[in-house]
Amino acid sequence: MEEIFNLFHGFAVVLQPYNIMVMAIGILLGVIIGVLPGLGGANGVAILLPLTFSMSPTSAIIMLSCIYWGALFGGAITSVLFNIPGEPWSVATTFDGHPMAQQGRAGEALTAAFTSSFIGALFSVVVITLVAPLVASFALRFGPAEQFGVYFLAFASFIGLSKEPPMKTVAAMMMGFALGAVGLDQMTGQLRLTFGFTPLLSGFDFLIAVIGLFGIGEILLTMEEGLRFKGRAAVINPKVVWETWKTLPKFWMTYARSCVIGCWMGITPAGATPASFMSYGIAKRLSKNGRNFGNGEIEGVVAPETAAHAAGKAALLPMLALGVPGSPTAAVLLGGLLIWGLQPGPMLFIEHKEFVWGLIASMYMGNVFGLLIVLTCVPFFAAILRIPFPIIAPIILVFCAIGSYSVHNNVFDVMMMMVFGVLGYFLKKTNYPLAPLVLAIVLGDKAEESFRQSLLASQGSLGIFFSNGLVGTIMVLGFIALFWSLIQEAWSRFRPATAA
Amino acid sequence: MSEESKATHPSGPSHRSVEIGVAIGLILFALIVIAGSLQVGVTWAADGPRAGFFPFYCGLFVLVASCINLYNAIQDPGGGLFAEWGQLGQVVSVVIPAGIYVALVPSLGMYVASALLIAVFMKWIGKYGWLMVAAVPVPVMIATFLIFEKWFLVPLPKGPLEEFLGY
Amino acid sequence: MKSSFYRYSLALAGLGAAAMLAPSMPAQAAWEPTRPVEFIIPAGTGGGADQMARTIQGIVSKHNLMKQPILPINKSGGAGGEGFLDVKGSDGNPHKIIITLSNLFTTPLATGIPFNWKDITPVAMLALDEFVLWVNAEKPYKNVKEYIDAAKAANGTFKMAGTGAKQEDQIITEAVQKSSGAKFIYIPQKGGGAVAVQLVGNHVDSTVNNPIEAVSHWRGGKLRPLCVFDGQPMPHKEQVADGKAWSxxxxxKSQGLDMEYLMLRGIFTTPGASKEVVDFYIDLFKKVRATPEWEAFMKSGAFNTTFMTGDAFVKWVAAAEKTHMGLMKDAGFLAK
Structure with missing residues (x-):
């Protein structure tokens, strides 16, 4: 009950006119940041942090967290329109979102993406409100072995079934792992695969690979096919939001599943990106339309977006309660808290109640505002596809270059982006799947790190991955997911036999 | 996409040759990875795998899978086209200006090089008139400059023009 | 740098003194940044160096200490090697400074990248970061002796978590092993915050977190500090948790673990920077140090507030390099 009272108090704080204004500005800035590759949420939050020093801590954190929410919304826009994920967690959104745009259904895809983000986020916020202390203690149970289990599960549920030839999937995925391994080995402090070449010190950033493989690759494919984004035929219909909303309730099961996956992945804290991939993979297996995923299935937008945002919100809780940031953006927010003299950690909930509940209330309100703002912009975003290709293509290219550059402030990365672009074109045309490659780059080094940390702790014994109920369950679920198609086949053979 | 092209003049590299090319490329990649891993140690030490362990096996997997893919591609008699020469020409017409653009960024700066790229692209591929070619890139890059340098304080590479203007 | 005027350390001299000195800067040293100053952070977002750099950015913009803004840029690749090489390569660009941590020494030594601190121009030591030995509050050991006994009894299965590999945390761990004779398993983590949480969650047995990374868990009753790796106890006397202060x-050392280690939080600028440029930055950081925000930041992180510039700073860095060389050689961390 005390929580509810605190929350209402938080609403009272947030609903002051000044804070509402701050929230709206934050969301708008966030959307801009999310749309422009090169301005990540972390970037925007970091740069605006000093500007918020003149505000009260509560207003300041409301503004900064709203930038974060806005960026989460904004990431979906470029994914759908140009096949360029503005943020890592919107990669899975491109799989069906961009084909929808090519079919002239960009408005529909964007509406579905925004609405799903909203629902996922709302679910997580409710969870945070109700069980915050429980959640924090659950997060504490995650040591290296459990972390590895979670990555393994995310991976296993995304791989498994693929339309592409299996050997090509293996080659693409392993290539991703190898690329992810370039740079400094976190565990031994040794440089590997750099061959003494300085620009390789920082390795291949996931974002550069994605911008190249997806964004530039897409431009090249479009050139080959005759110079136009197929989405050009899109009729811009102001009613598209309403029309799409009517179709969404039938995906309630996907929503429920994705909310749970996202929230769980956010707390653990594996983060929004694995959550979106995992949710997409599971939806693909369990949906009636699973076979059509990848060709513009609205459910393929709903699943990753819901999970990504549920995870994005849920990740904030471990940060506040434990002081461990779930994402780079959260890390900068954390730094911001310190500057205001708010020490994140267990004591924050006790000593700065007003602040914490103001923040939680702002999550509710920020989401509602965010949804309203981005939904009114859907027709406008969809209209961008009407700009003729010879104008928009070089502009996209320029923003891809800026985005790649600003990852490490390095021109070498821009060159790598072009290389990845050409590579993406050839791989796509020869039926190598790009998604496992990208997922391997994202998760590869983290998974390797937690795997080796676990083995250090267990002194080389693999038994640590089954050493307690939690990690054992996660690993078993992972293996089930990995061999799902085999299990399914065995099951369907077994069934007729018993029936007969 | 290839169905349409068959109706006209199907001339271009065969799908098979590109498949073989990609597989060979991946084999080379795998060999580089394996060589790099061997440098840092690929064995399983007392306290778990060493730095090169994972990349080594990843490289090995790529190598084996690519050899199988290469074999399959060589066996495949299918005469499908990868793309027509004309289509590939279109692709190259993006890759070349983009490549030059990337090469120019360090010396000219991001903004000037980008404006040039947009202008060249519009003129060469879009066949726009000079008026349009002048009207789009400059405002776009000025807006970009304001957003990145002024508002969000993200420094991008700058060249002589920005130096001249005092940035 | 040859200026003798600032050739002394303001060690623990109080912020008031710095504030009095700052305006006495000669007026003719008139170099000023004409464009935004890039502030390179050779570490990831959210870490100690990052927090300090962003605090400085905030203080500079809030108090309008400089006409141009400061832009923090994280270049954490290759354990910070990326950032150091970037500054080394920006010869003669006065609009670039870098904040350093111990990886100024450890990264080149451990990875063999072509960098040495002499390649860049020293500006000032801002503070020194302390290291504290932490254990989980549920554990029975209340002092270093009990802790070491427990570690010995565990017979090589005692786990110590720390940030990165072959960096300060692992160096301290090695020194603790050497001094006590107990064996530890060192488990590298990505960042200091994660290290502390691993300890709170009982996945490891101890850590050597900086005060700021673990203070909240101490106050929350989850962690217990055993000792500080410094020559004397920390000066901060305000009560922090269970009736105890940092001091x-x-x-x-007093507990029988013969190890002292402090981490440099210093500022360097590009190679070949002129005296005017260095003086400008020294003056700027003096002003920063005189603000209440900085004071609060120092207190919250229980920093050692030693400030040094000029030759004294150069000497300190040279000595620290030697220490690291020795420590890393003993531990077998040098690049082959």
């Missing part, structure tokens, strides 16, 4: 934590 109540004994030095490790």
């Amino acid at each position: 109540d934590i004994p030095t490790c």
Whole structure:
């Protein structure tokens, strides 16, 4: 009950006119940041942090967290329109979102993406409100072995079934792992695969690979096919939001599943990106339309977006309660808290109640505002596809270059982006799947790190991955997911036999 | 996409040759990875795998899978086209200006090089008139400059023009 | 740098003194940044160096200490090697400074990248970061002796978590092993915050977190400090948790662990920077140090507030390099 009272108090704080204004500005800035590759949420939050020093801590954190929410919304826009994920967690959104745009259904895809983000986020916020202390203690149970289990599960549920030839999937995925391994080995402090070449010190950033493989690759494919984004035929219909909303309730099961996956992945804290991939993979297996995923299935937008945002919100809780940031953006927010003299950690909930509940209330309100703002912009975003290709293509290219550059402030990365672009074109045309490659780059080094940390702790014994109920369950679920198609086949053979 | 092209003049590299090319490329990649891993140690030490362990096996997997893919591609008699020469020409017409653009960024700066790229692209591929070619890139890059340098304080590479203007 | 005027350390001299000195800067040293100053952070977002750099950015913009803004840029690749090489390569660009941590020494030594601190121009030591030996509060050991006994009894299965590999945390761990004779398993983590949480969650047995990374868990009753790796106890006397202040934590040396380690939080600028440029930045950081925000930041992180510039700073860095060389050689961390 005390929580509810605190929350209402938080609403009272947030609903002051000044804070509402701050929230709206934050969301708008966030959307801009999310749309422009090169301005990540972390970037925007970091740069605006000093500007918020003149505000009260509560207003300041409301503004900064709203930038974060806005960026989460904004990431979906470029994914759908140009096949360029503005943020890592919107990669899975491109799989069906961009084909929808090519079919002239960009408005529909964007509406579905925004609405799903909203629902996922709302679910997580409710969870945070109700069980915050429980959640924090659950997060504490995650040591290296459990972390590895979670990555393994995310991976296993995304791989498994693929339309592409299996050997090509293996080659693409392993290539991703190898690329992810370039740079400094976190565990031994040794440089590997750099061959003494300085620009390789920082390795291949996931974002550069994605911008190249997806964004530039897409431009090249479009050139080959005759110079136009197929989405050009899109009729811009102001009613598209309403029309799409009517179709969404039938995906309630996907929503429920994705909310749970996202929230769980956010707390653990594996983060929004694995959550979106995992949710997409599971939806693909369990949906009636699973076979059509990848060709513009609205459910393929709903699943990753819901999970990504549920995870994005849920990740904030471990940060506040434990002081461990779930994402780079959260890390900068954390730094911001310190500057205001708010020490994140267990004591924050006790000593700065007003602040914490103001923040939680702002999550509710920020989401509602965010949804309203981005939904009114859907027709406008969809209209961008009407700009003729010879104008928009070089502009996209320029923003891809800026985005790649600003990852490490390095021109070498821009060159790598072009290389990845050409590579993406050839791989796509020869039926190598790009998604496992990208997922391997994202998760590869983290998974390797937690795997080796676990083995250090267990002194080389693999038994640590089954050493307690939690990690054992996660690993078993992972293996089930990995061999799902085999299990399914065995099951369907077994069934007729018993029936007969 | 290839169905349409068959109706006209199907001339271009065969799908098979590109498949073989990609597989060979991946084999080379795998060999580089394996060589790099061997440098840092690929064995399983007392306290778990060493730095090169994972990349080594990843490289090995790529190598084996690519050899199988290469074999399959060589066996495949299918005469499908990868793309027509004309289509590939279109692709190259993006890759070349983009490549030059990337090469120019360090010396000219991001903004000037980008404006040039947009202008060249519009003129060469879009066949726009000079008026349009002048009207789009400059405002776009000025807006970009304001957003990145002024508002969000993200420094991008700058060249002589920005130096001249005092940035 | 040859200026003798600032050739002394303001060690623990109080912020008031710095504030009095700052305006006495000669007026003719008139270099000023004409464009935004890039502030390179050779570490990831959210870490100690990052927090300090962003605090400085905030202070500079809030108090309008400089006409041009400061832009923090994280270049954490290759354990910070990326950032150091970037500054080394920006010869003669006065609009670039870098904040350093111990990886100024450890990264080139461990990875063999072509960098040495002499390649860039020293500006000032801002503070020194302390290291404290932490254990989980549920554990029975209340002092270093009990802790070491427990570690010995565990017979090589005692786990120590720390940030990165072959960096300060692992160096300290090695020194603790050497001094006590107990064996530890060192488990590298990505960042200091994660290290502390691993300890709170009982996945490891101890850590050597900086005060700021673990203070909240101490106050939340989850962690217990055993000793500080410094020559004397920390000066901060305000009560922090269970009736104790930072100053109540004994030095490790007094508890029989012969190890002292402080981490440099210093500022360097590009190679070949002129005296005017260096003086400008020294003056700027003096002003920063005189603000209440900085004071609060120092207190919250229980920093050692030693400030040095000029030759004294160069000497300190040279000595620290030697220490690291020795420590890393003993531990077998040098690049082959």
